[in-house]
Amino acid sequence: MNRLAELIRALPAADVQLIQKDLEEGNLSRVLRERLSELEMPQKVCPVCNAPVGDDAPFVLYFGEIVRKKARFDAMDCLRFFLNDLEAEKGKRSGERRVRSG
Numbered sequence: 001m002n003r004l005a006e007l008i009r010a011l012p013a014a015d016v017q018l019i020q021k022d023l024e025e026g027n028l029s030r031v032l033r034e035r036l037s038e039l040e041m042p043q044k045v046c047p048v049c050n051a052p053v054g055d056d057a058p059f060v061l062y063f064g065e066i067v068r069k070k071a072r073f074d075a076m077d078c079l080r081f082f083l084n085d086l087e088a089e090k091g092k093r094s095g096e097r098r099v100r101s102g
Contacts (some may be wrong), residue, residue: 044057044072046072046073046074046075046078047071047073047078047082048073048078048081048082049074049075049078051074053072053073053074054072057072057073057074058073058074058075059072059073059074059075059076059078059079060072060073061073061079061082061083063086
């Protein structure tokens with residue numbers, strides 16, 4: 001509460017009065033609930049273009065050998081880009097192993 005108190009003390013009188021009004025009308029608690037729910041729910045986004053995707057994303061890929069991961073894509077071109085990047089990364093790693101062991 002100390003941090004909140006410091007913030008309120010730094011506000012001009014007009015802003016403090018607006019906050020008081022919102023508090024009395026219940027708006028403040030609603031805003032806090034909405035913000036907390038936003039923070040609790042991780043936003044699902046396409047890993048390539050960062051477009052929001054939901055559970056009904058048109059393309060879903062499960063990958064990983066030890067730890068299974070799930071990626072949702074909003075379009076086929078994003079899925080292709082991701083797979084090409086994954087393949088290039090895998091090729092780089094196997095090339096490094098050959099150099100180290102050879």
